[in-house]
Amino acid sequence: MKKTLLTTGILAMALSGSAYADTLKVGVATAQTGALAHYDGPVVEGLQMGVDEINAAGGIGGTLKIELVQKDVRSDAAQTAIATQELVDAGVKVLILPCDADPSLAAISIVDSAQVPAISTCASSPTLPMIGGDYMFANFPGDNVQATVSAQWAYDQGMTTAYIVYSPDTQYTSMPLYFADVMETLGGEVVGKDTYTLGQQDFSAIATRIANMDPQPDVVMTSAYEPDFPSFIKALRAAGVTSQVIGSDGIDSPTTFAIGPAADRLVFTTAGHPTENSAMAEFNAKYKETYGEESQTVFNAIGYDLAKVIEAASLAAGPDATSQELRDAIANLENVQGATSLITYKGTNGMPVREVTLIGVMDGKRQLIGQPSPNPAIIPAPKMQ
Amino acid sequence: MELFLQQTVNAFALGGTYALLALGLAVVFSIMGLINFAHGELMTIAGYVLMYCGLAGISFVFAVPLALLASTFAAVLMERVAFRPVRNSSGATMLVTSFAVAMILQVLFQNLISVRSQPVLLPEALSGSIMIGGLVIGVNKLVAIISTVIMLIFLDRFLSKQKYGIAMRAAAEDFAVARLMGIRANTVIAGAFAISGLLAGVAAILWVSQRASVDPLMGFTPVLKAFIAAILGGLGSLRGAVAGGFLLGFIEIYLAAFLPPALQEFRDPIGLGLVVLVLLMRPNGLLPAASLKAEKV
Numbered sequence: 132m133k134k135t136l137l138t139t140g141i142l143a144m145a146l147s148g149s150a151y152a153d154t155l156k157v158g159v160a161t162a163q164t165g166a167l168a169h170y171d172g173p174v175v176e177g178l179q180m181g182v183d184e185i186n187a188a189g190g191i192g193g194t195l196k197i198e199l200v201q202k203d204v205r206s207d208a209a210q211t212a213i214a215t216q217e218l219v220d221a222g223v224k225v226l227i228l229p230c231d232a233d234p235s236l237a238a239i240s241i242v243d244s245a246q247v248p249a250i251s252t253c254a255s256s257p258t259l260p261m262i263g264g265d266y267m268f269a270n271f272p273g274d275n276v277q278a279t280v281s282a283q284w285a286y287d288q289g290m291t292t293a294y295i296v297y298s299p300d301t302q303y304t305s306m307p308l309y310f311a312d313v314m315e316t317l318g319g320e321v322v323g324k325d326t327y328t329l330g331q332q333d334f335s336a337i338a339t340r341i342a343n344m345d346p347q348p349d350v351v352m353t354s355a356y357e358p359d360f361p362s363f364i365k366a367l368r369a370a371g372v373t374s375q376v377i378g379s380d381g382i383d384s385p386t387t388f389a390i391g392p393a394a395d396r397l398v399f400t401t402a403g404h405p406t407e408n409s410a411m412a413e414f415n416a417k418y419k420e421t422y423g424e425e426s427q428t429v430f431n432a433i434g435y436d437l438a439k440v441i442e443a444a445s446l447a448a449g450p451d452a453t454s455q456e457l458r459d460a461i462a463n464l465e466n467v468q469g470a471t472s473l474i475t476y477k478g479t480n481g482m483p484v485r486e487v488t489l490i491g492v493m494d495g496k497r498q499l500i501g502q503p504s505p506n507p508a509i510i511p512a513p514k515m516q
Numbered sequence: 517m518e519l520f521l522q523q524t525v526n527a528f529a530l531g532g533t534y535a536l537l538a539l540g541l542a543v544v545f546s547i548m549g550l551i552n553f554a555h556g557e558l559m560t561i562a563g564y565v566l567m568y569c570g571l572a573g574i575s576f577v578f579a580v581p582l583a584l585l586a587s588t589f590a591a592v593l594m595e596r597v598a599f600r601p602v603r604n605s606s607g608a609t610m611l612v613t614s615f616a617v618a619m620i621l622q623v624l625f626q627n628l629i630s631v632r633s634q635p636v637l638l639p640e641a642l643s644g645s646i647m648i649g650g651l652v653i654g655v656n657k658l659v660a661i662i663s664t665v666i667m668l669i670f671l672d673r674f675l676s677k678q679k680y681g682i683a684m685r686a687a688a689e690d691f692a693v694a695r696l697m698g699i700r701a702n703t704v705i706a707g708a709f710a711i712s713g714l715l716a717g718v719a720a721i722l723w724v725s726q727r728a729s730v731d732p733l734m735g736f737t738p739v740l741k742a743f744i745a746a747i748l749g750g751l752g753s754l755r756g757a758v759a760g761g762f763l764l765g766f767i768e769i770y771l772a773a774f775l776p777p778a779l780q781e782f783r784d785p786i787g788l789g790l791v792v793l794v795l796l797m798r799p800n801g802l803l804p805a806a807s808l809k810a811e812k813v
Contacts, residue, residue, distance in 0.1 A: 165733065168631040299781055326780050330737050332726060335526035335657065336772035342652065343519050357633050361728040369645045369654030386729040389635035393643045 154198040155191065155445055157182075158218030159227045161252055162234070165206025166330075169357055169384055170230035173427070174252040174434035175201070177414075177470070178227070180421055181438025191442050195450045204229055208237035219245040224454045225441055230430075232256035232302040235263070242266050248458035250440065253402075253433050255380060256302035257513035260481025266458055268481040270437055270474075271380065274302070274354070275513055277400040278309035279505040280487040281352065281377045282317065284398070290349035290375055291319040294341055296363065297353065297516075300329040305516035306354035306379055312511040322348050327359065334363045338370035347374050356381025361390050368393040385427045388495045397492040401429050403471030404488045404499045414470035429471060436469030443467045482513075522651055523773040529657035531765025532664030533722050535758045537742035538749060539671065540715035542757035545746070546688035546805060547708045548603065550610040554594060554617040555742065556735020558713050560625060562587040562720035563636065563730035570637035584717035591713025592706055603705070618735070625732035633731035642725050660722045667718055668758060671711070675754070680707050688752070688805075748791055750801025759802045767791070 159178070161171040182197045190196035200221055202214040211229055215238035218226060226242060226249035228235040235251040236259065242249040243264050250268040251259060257273040285293070293314045295307035311321045323344070325337045341351065351374045355363050360382050367376065378387075378399035387394060405412035411432050418426040426432070440461065445452065448460035462481070467474045472486035489500040537555070544552050562583040569579035598617045602609050645654045675681040680703070686694040687704045695701055723738060724730060741764065749760025767790050771783045779786070794802070 164626055164631050169633055169731075172632050324777065326783075328784055332723065332737060333526075333530045333768070335530065335654070336523060336769050339519065339522045339526060340773065343522070358727040358729055358731065358734065362726045365643055365656075365726060365728065366654070369643060369652075369656065371645060371652045384633075386633060386635040389637060390728050391638065391640055391643055 153190075153194075154196045155225070155441070155450075156198050156200060156221070156223045157225045157227065157441060158215070158221065158223030158247075159199050159201045160204050160211055160214035160218055160229065160238070161201075161227060162206040162229045163201075163203040167206040167230050167234070170253050170381075170430050173430035174230060174437070176422065177418070177431040177434025178252075178437050179434070180418065180431075181435040181442075183421075184417075185438060185442055191445045192450065195445060197438070197441065204234060206234070208234045211235065212237045212241060215241045215249075219247055223247065224452075224457055225250070225444075227252060227437060228254075230254055232259040235259055235267070239263050239267065245454075246458070247454045248444075248461050250437060250461070252437065253380075253430060254303070255306075257482045258302055258515055260479075261513050262515075263481065265462075265481075268461055268476065269483060270433060270440065271483075272400070272402055272485045272487045273482045273513070274306040274379070275309045275511045276505055277379055277487055278306055278352075279313050279510045280489060280503055281379070281398070281400050282310050282313035282319075283503070283505065283509070284489055284500070285350045285352075285375065285377060286314065286317045286319055288375075292322045292346075292348045292350070293319055294323040294325075294344075294348035294351045294374070295321065295353065296325045296327060296337060296351065296355065298327050298329055298355065298359075299516060302516065303381065304329065304354050304356075307352045308516055309511045310352045310377070313509055316509050316511075327355065327363075329359065331359055332362060334359075334366040335370065338363075338366040338372060341367065341374070342370040342372045347372060350375045350377055352377045354379040354381060357384060357386055361386055361394075364390065364397065365393045380429070383429045383490070388492060388497065391495065394492050395494065398500060399490055399492075401488050401490055402485060403429050403432055404490065404497075404502065406499065410468060410472075411470050432470035436471055436474060439467055439469045440464065440474060518650060519773075523769055525651060525653055525657060525661075526773075527766045527769035528762075529654075529660040529765075530769055531762035532660050533719055533761075534741055534745045534765045535761025536664055536667055536715050536719040536722070537738050538745035538757035538761040539667075539754060540712040540719065541739075541742050541746045542749075542752060542754050543684075543708050543712045543715070546752040546754065547684060547691065547705060548599070548610070549607055549752075550599065550614065551743065551746075551751075552594075552599075552712065553611070553614040553739055553743075554598075554621060554735075555712065555716055556737075556739035557618050557621040557625075558587045558591050558594075558716035558735075559720035559723060559738055560621070560730060560732065560735045561590045562717040563724045563734065564625070564629060564634075566721065566724055567634050567636045567730050576639045580721055583721060584714055587717035587720060588710050588713035591709040591716065595706055595709040599709075600702075600705075618739075622732050622735075629732070631732060633729040633734075635729050636724055638725055638728060656722070656725045659725070663718055663722065667715065671754070674711075680704070684708060744788075744791060748794060748801060750798075750804035752805035753801065753803050756801050756803035756805065763794070763802065764791070 204211040211234040228251045230253040232254040253271045255271040297307040298304035380401045383401040444460040448456045464476045475484040491498040565583040565586040683699045745760040745764045750756030
């Protein structure tokens with residue numbers, strides 16, 4: 132009897148062992164519907180492209196195929212926790228979580244107790260890995276870094292008075308508070324603050340208040356995204372505010388470029404730009420080949436980055452690596468060439484070092500303003516807002 | 517003073533949009549006792565028509581009537597397919613049906629159009645602003661105020677002078693007696709849905725002209741605001757819906773404009789607190805419907 136058990140045991144181990152050696156199961160719990168689908172939708176397109184490419188070449192290192200197990204979390208925090216638990220139970224080795232710190236945070240306890248490394252598709256709040264612990268990683272330039280780059284740019288352009296409009300509803304929408312910190316560190320002045328509610332349709336009260344300031348602030352900064360941002364900037368311009376408006380990565384979407392004259396001279400930070408012969412230009416060409424249309428947003432390339440990060444970590448950890456070993460491998464990645472930028476996790480708490488790109492909108496067209504390196508001395512420390 | 521006037525203009529524009537939304541709910545409620553939570557999806561449909569017209573290069577001048585036609589037609593269809601079979605059921609059944617219709621439509625939009633929001637091309641003139649007596653007024657604010665006034669006048673005329681309008685008012689007062697007088701139930705109810713669809717279409721154009729995009733779930737916020745406004749005004753009363761819409765708009769704008777910065781974060785709870793306060797004093801709403809007179813909620 133004992134012998135039979137032992138043989139079956141060995142047999143089972145051998146079987147499962149061989150099954151694991153051929154594929155790396157990646158659990159993808161992202162928001163394919165709801166408010167975050169603007170971001171997670173394109174990210175998963177890019178991720179799928181990267182995975183297909185790796186698998187077509189035989190898999191990671193030519194042998195290990197990536198298997199994506201997908202679940203829609205409907206932009207809902209509770210659903211993210213449920214989906215994460217299901218994926219962990221299904222035996223995934225790496226998890227991909229939604230594009231916002233708040234739903235990703237809902238999965239922390241599951242990620243932590245299962246000891247499976249989790250990467251948020253595009254959350255940019257530096258508090259995510261800080262609260263999330265050793266197994267939580269981000270895949271985007273941090274809010275504090277983005278705000279440093281945009282504030283430095285504004286200050287260098289001679290803009291010294293700033294007005295910020297933020298929402299305390301999520302970590303991401305409180306990015307302007309970092310902007311205010313950097314502006315003050317640089318010697319600028321924050322002349323006003325306003326809050327809004329996510330999904331707020333009408334910004335006319337705030338716009339009128341700013342328009343009635345004398346003098347108007349040099350720069351108005353917000354990290355509002357769709358559908359709030361278009362309403363905001365249209366209300367601002369209609370009220371007669373001519374200040375420079377600065378936004379962040381959440382508005383890197385087709386809507387922003389279709390707003391028309393109200394969005395002229397708008398500047399925002401994002402994760403990359405397809406300069407000539409860059410990795411992103413190459414990615415965009417491949418994207419067009421695969422999907423038959425131009426990539427409309429940087430979030431496609433961000434998804435491809437995820438595939439590259441997983442590939443690099445798995446190569447470093449070996450094909451039979453446990454999820455804990457994969458976690459250590461991700462934490463030690465250095466200069467992985469993604470589609471948007473070089474990506475480094477080594478020496479960080481899980482918030483990657485990546486390039487930040489400043490984009491200007493001119494006549495509905497995307498214009499590269501620069502890809503400056505932020506001054507580490509003035510980057511504000513991550514904080515819960 | 518100038519700031520106050522400016523904010524009052526803002527309040528009129530927002531309140532007008534809310535009034536149109538609340539009227540859309542109230543027209544149907546007054547006759548059927550149904551709160552149609554799929555009203556927001558009628559707006560989404562009008563929004564998508566605007567988007568597709570933009571893509572097809574159809575001028576905004578033609579896109580607007582097409583969008584209005586689409587939401588009106590969709591409302592009538594909605595009544596025929598979903599609400600007629602449950603017309604005589606309890607209020608709860610109809611309410612749940614309306615939620616189901618809303619969800620089914622959202623899923624259809626997500627699967628057949630796109631889960632992501634789609635940009636809507638708007639004429640540049642709508643983003644501009646003009647000076648009237650020292651006040652800077654956004655063109656889309658002006659359009660909102662004017663179209664609200666036109667719709668209210670149209671509705672008032674329709675309900676007081678037109679045969680169908682009078683029939684609808686009679687049905688709202690006492691449906692059973694109205695039917696005994698020879699008023700056809702199907703016609704009156706379909707008419708109520710058509711008007712509510714038209715109102716949803718007008719509100720959608722104002723709403724979309726602010727946000728410049730449409731997405732499958734965009735109907736939720738406006739229908740929620742409309743619901744609050746309709747309750748505030750007195751459920752089932754058309755004048756009440758208008759009053760509730762304007763009051764809600766004024767509360768929201770004045771709080772955003774004049775609440776001290778430290779309290780701004782609590783704007784929404786304070787606003788809803790005021791709504792509750794009004795309802796405590798007038799439990800049936802500002803201008804309650806005649807049929808509700810005897811009931812205390």
